[in-house]
Amino acid sequence: MPRxxxxxxxxxxxxxxxxxxxxxxxxxxxxxxxxxxxxxxxxGALAVVAAAGALALVILPPGRAxxxxxxxxxxxxLSYVVVLGAGVLVASSDPAVALSAVGRAAASWPGxxxxxxxxxxxxxxxxxxxxxx
Numbered sequence: 001m002p003r004x005x006x007x008x009x010x011x012x013x014x015x016x017x018x019x020x021x022x023x024x025x026x027x028x029x030x031x032x033x034x035x036x037x038x039x040x041x042x043x044g045a046l047a048v049v050a051a052a053g054a055l056a057l058v059i060l061p062p063g064r065a066x067x068x069x070x071x072x073x074x075x076x077x078l079s080y081v082v083v084l085g086a087g088v089l090v091a092s093s094d095p096a097v098a099l100s101a102v103g104r105a106a107a108s109w110p111g112x113x114x115x116x117x118x119x120x121x122x123x124x125x126x127x128x129x130x131x132x133x
Contacts, residue, residue: 011052044084052076055072
């Protein structure tokens with residue numbers, strides 16, 4: 001398969017796993033993904049889109065035969081946390097609320113879901129990229 005197709009499929013896999021993980025996490029724990037009150041779903045959605053974009057940028061370069069899974073996980077996780085914090089800051093206009101939302105997302109199950117989905121997506125690229133040589 002062409003590398004760009006594999007990366008596109010891995011990015012779609014990442015988003016699907018995050019949406020599924022967030023849905024089941026919310027269902028099982030009865031806690032919202034973005035638990036900052038009154039900010040709505042937009043900061044969380046933008047954070048997932050940013051994490052998917054960062055993941056795609058890390059796993060896309062064709063010069064590398066092997067995808068660095070820790071780099072992909074770090075890029076997705078950090079972009080999720082940073083964009084979530086910025087989105088909550090814009091929505092709430094309160095830095096304390098934004099830092100609280102970032103801390104909760106990074107240290108609880110939403111952060112684990114994002115990191116796990118990024119790891120699986122990066123590993124899928126590693127599996128489906130043809131070896132040369």
